[in-house]
Amino acid sequence: MKSHIFSAIRLTVVLLAVCCLVYPAFIWGIAYFTPSHGKGDTVEVNGKTVGYALIGQSFTQEKYFNGRPSAVGYNAAGSGGSNKGPTNPEYLAAVQAAIDTFAMKNPTVKKADIPVELVTASGSGLDPDISPEAAYIQVPRIAKVRGISEDKLKALIAQHIQGPLFGLFGPSKINVLQLNISLDHTK
Amino acid sequence: MHTEIIGVVATFIATVLLAIPLGKYIAKVFAGERTMLDFLAPAERFFFRVSGIDATREMDWKENLLALLTINFVWFLYAMVILMIQGSLPLNPDHNPSMSPDLAFNTAISFLVNCNLQDYSGETGVSYFTQIGVLMFLQFVSAATGVAALAVVINAMKERTTDKLGNFYNYFVKTITRILLPLSVIVAVIFLLNGMPMTWEGKDTITTLQGDTVQVSRGPVAAFVPIKHLGTNGGGFFGVNSAHPLENPNYLTCIIELMAQSLLPMALVFALGYYLKRRKLAVMIFSVMTIGFLLLTIPTIMLEVKGNPMITHMGVDTYSGAMEGKEVRFGAAISAYWSILTTVISTGSVNAMHDSFMPLSGMNQMLGMMVNCFYGGKGVGILNFYIFIIIAVFISGLMVGRTPEFLGKKIEAREMKIAILIALLHPFLILVGTALSSYFAAHDTAMGWWFSGKASGWLSNGGYHGFSQMLYQYTSSSANNGSGFEGLSDNNPFWNITAGIVMILGRFLPIIGPVAIAGILAKKKYIPESAGTLQTDTATFGLMVFGVIFIIAALAFFPSLALGPIAEHFSMH
Numbered sequence: 017m018k019s020h021i022f023s024a025i026r027l028t029v030v031l032l033a034v035c036c037l038v039y040p041a042f043i044w045g046i047a048y049f050t051p052s053h054g055k056g057d058t059v060e061v062n063g064k065t066v067g068y069a070l071i072g073q074s075f076t077q078e079k080y081f082n083g084r085p086s087a088v089g090y091n092a093a094g095s096g097g098s099n100k101g102p103t104n105p106e107y108l109a110a111v112q113a114a115i116d117t118f119a120m121k122n123p124t125v126k127k128a129d130i131p132v133e134l135v136t137a138s139g140s141g142l143d144p145d146i147s148p149e150a151a152y153i154q155v156p157r158i159a160k161v162r163g164i165s166e167d168k169l170k171a172l173i174a175q176h177i178q179g180p181l182f183g184l185f186g187p188s189k190i191n192v193l194q195l196n197i198s199l200d201h202t203k
Numbered sequence: 204m205h206t207e208i209i210g211v212v213a214t215f216i217a218t219v220l221l222a223i224p225l226g227k228y229i230a231k232v233f234a235g236e237r238t239m240l241d242f243l244a245p246a247e248r249f250f251f252r253v254s255g256i257d258a259t260r261e262m263d264w265k266e267n268l269l270a271l272l273t274i275n276f277v278w279f280l281y282a283m284v285i286l287m288i289q290g291s292l293p294l295n296p297d298h299n300p301s302m303s304p305d306l307a308f309n310t311a312i313s314f315l316v317n318c319n320l321q322d323y324s325g326e327t328g329v330s331y332f333t334q335i336g337v338l339m340f341l342q343f344v345s346a347a348t349g350v351a352a353l354a355v356v357i358n359a360m361k362e363r364t365t366d367k368l369g370n371f372y373n374y375f376v377k378t379i380t381r382i383l384l385p386l387s388v389i390v391a392v393i394f395l396l397n398g399m400p401m402t403w404e405g406k407d408t409i410t411t412l413q414g415d416t417v418q419v420s421r422g423p424v425a426a427f428v429p430i431k432h433l434g435t436n437g438g439g440f441f442g443v444n445s446a447h448p449l450e451n452p453n454y455l456t457c458i459i460e461l462m463a464q465s466l467l468p469m470a471l472v473f474a475l476g477y478y479l480k481r482r483k484l485a486v487m488i489f490s491v492m493t494i495g496f497l498l499l500t501i502p503t504i505m506l507e508v509k510g511n512p513m514i515t516h517m518g519v520d521t522y523s524g525a526m527e528g529k530e531v532r533f534g535a536a537i538s539a540y541w542s543i544l545t546t547v548i549s550t551g552s553v554n555a556m557h558d559s560f561m562p563l564s565g566m567n568q569m570l571g572m573m574v575n576c577f578y579g580g581k582g583v584g585i586l587n588f589y590i591f592i593i594i595a596v597f598i599s600g601l602m603v604g605r606t607p608e609f610l611g612k613k614i615e616a617r618e619m620k621i622a623i624l625i626a627l628l629h630p631f632l633i634l635v636g637t638a639l640s641s642y643f644a645a646h647d648t649a650m651g652w653w654f655s656g657k658a659s660g661w662l663s664n665g666g667y668h669g670f671s672q673m674l675y676q677y678t679s680s681s682a683n684n685g686s687g688f689e690g691l692s693d694n695n696p697f698w699n700i701t702a703g704i705v706m707i708l709g710r711f712l713p714i715i716g717p718v719a720i721a722g723i724l725a726k727k728k729y730i731p732e733s734a735g736t737l738q739t740d741t742a743t744f745g746l747m748v749f750g751v752i753f754i755i756a757a758l759a760f761f762p763s764l765a766l767g768p769i770a771e772h773f774s775m776h
Binding site for chain 2: 019020021022023024025026027028030031032035036039040042043044046047050051054055057058061064065066067068069070071072073074075077078080083089091092093094095096097098099100101102103104105106108111112115127128129130131132133135136137138139140141142143144145146147149162179180184185186187188193196197198200
């Protein structure tokens with residue numbers, strides 16, 4: 017018994033050194049050779065950092081393509097989903113309100129065409145993407161606010177669609193931040 | 204949508220194909236045969252010498268268990284101390300505070316027992332020192348503990364009579380050096396190439412394109428996430444686990460994380476077959492597990508892809524499925540697959556919020572944890588399955604009038620008592636916990652020190668779904684899973700302490716039981732196979748095991764499931 021206690025303590029110290037010093041230091045060393053040196057890829061516009069490539073941002077202004085609702089307001093100091101159950105009456109009322117708000121901001125859009133992800137919150141609250149459908153449906157509004165032709169906006173969206181992995185696996189998506197940066201440069 | 208389904212099928216097939224050769228490799232490591240990582244042997248000998256351990260000395264089952272429990276106790280004390288003083292330790296750029304004693308108790312137990320239930324959020328609740336030095340450490344060693352216990356049991360199943368069942372320390376250290384660390388490095392490099400951060404710097408403040416000022420949490424994520432999955436631990440670096448874009452950047456990393464968590468539980472089944480040279484037995488076990496897994500997975504994917512009927516009713520386009528709590532880059536199909544995989548094996552990591560899944564999907568997630576051996580956690584999944592095999596052998600033996608024997612060893616009263624106790628422990632812990640918390644919630648009891656306010660305040664949903672939240676929490680604790688219906692307010696003494704106790708009992712008794720049974724059986728006389736032996740590697744026997752699992756695990760929980768998810772499902776229509 018006694019011998020097991022001392023062995024256990026000594027082995028714990030050894031493994032702390034291996035798993036918590038050597039291993040993370042090694043991974044950290046490899047990270048140095050990635051483009052961001054492991055600090056997370058940032059996006060710059062005119063030399064100014066406007067965000068992290070993977071982290072979604074709040075776009076609520078009508079001149080931008082809007083992203084998904086977020087339970088944490090896209091504040092990446094934390095993260096979180098709504099955690100509302102599918103039959104929760106409060107939750108269903110909130111979804112209905114999101115549908116009504118979207119329909120009001122986009123009066124030309126038919127309700128049956130509103131993609132569900134534009135009225136439901138993501139799991140992380142930091143979802144950087146929307147589906148191509150969710151971008152196309154906002155074209156009339158943005159065309160009107162910015163005075164850019166709808167065809168030009170549709171072409172812009174088409175450029176930003178990231179298809180399935182290897183063309184085979186998973187959904188298509190659009191990074192909202194990248195799309196909006198390009199939008200700001202479109203006349 | 205079809206590319207999403209193809210993604211799921213490809214992930215599953217690729218995992219099985221990789222698990223077979225890996226199983227062969229693991230069998231060689233356990234048997235001490237030559238492998239390509241033998242160059243690590245001097246380092247391992249050095250570790251043993253420094254620790255004063257003779258790793259070649261074979262021990263009986265009792266001493267192996269003593270070694271296992273002793274070192275686990277050392278880790279528990281270490282974790283408790285660090286968690287309670289982390290606020291004053293280095294590597295804490297965001298100045299996160301030390302934990303309260305009840306939260307430290309829950310967190311230390313949770314990571315020690317491979318559960319990784321998290322009553323804190325990674326961004327605000329722990330320092331980088333804790334993430335790497337305590338939580339990630341426990342992710343390595345708790346996974347290796349499970350595998351080492353399994354190795355002792357497999358060793359005991361050999362055709363011989365002995366009380367020498369190998370050396371716990373030997374299996375344990377080699378699991379880390381030969382299996383977990385090398386795989387972690389490979390997976391970490393893939394993650395780094397896909398933009399996962401690995402930095403010691405704290406939160407960054409940025410001004411967004413629209414002009415808002417927000418902060419972005421970062422950290423040494425790329426070292427943490429590989430072992431979180433390879434060890435079937437599942438504790439997230441960030442609060443939302445692998446739904447967070449920095450913890451799971453894209454569809455490729457999603458596939459890799461899915462493969463990483465299911466690879467070893469599957470490979471260990473094949474390792475058992477190779478090690479004992481009983482491939483038919485391994486095929487029987489793997490088939491039963493896979494059928495059970497698919498029976499839970501396929502309906503869940505269909506439900507999630509179809510979407511929430513109550514939102515469809517509002518007239519919007521639900522083509523992309525039930526997207527509440529899910530990420531666009533993954534989609535509904537692979538999120539549904541993940542939710543079942545993570546609950547049948549004991550990972551408990553999530554890439555979507557389980558609280559917002561359809562009611563019957565939530566039921567399937569809970570059933571995965573209630574059964575807890577369709578693949579199951581690292582090592583312990585097969586130990587749970589072993590208990591069901593023992594019970595099935597006994598019942599079949601009685602049915603056909605033969606002496607119950609498993610692999611040439613007679614199963615008698617003592618082993619049966621242990622097996623039944625362990626099999627009933629799981630429903631006992633879950634149902635007693637749920638009954639207790641439901642009583643308080645239903646009576647809206649003022650909880651005093653245990654919870655600030657009335658008991659119904661810990662639920663974020665009323666009615667059937669609120670009941671499901673409590674049932675899920677104890678199921679996840681007892682199964683050492685760690686996922687949650689996160690709407691439950693669980694960071695308070697009531698949930699921290701009751702779930703903590705359920706986690707310890709749900710971990711160590713189901714390790715002690717099977718090791719004891721295997722140890723007792725190993726000492727018995729070996730009876731060579733004859734015409735009268737009950738065949739345990741056939742499809743018929745597989746069906747029998749499945750029946751036992753269904754009766755014990757599924758039916759014991761049926762009344763509680765009827766009150767929660769099933770009632771909620773019917774309330775939708």
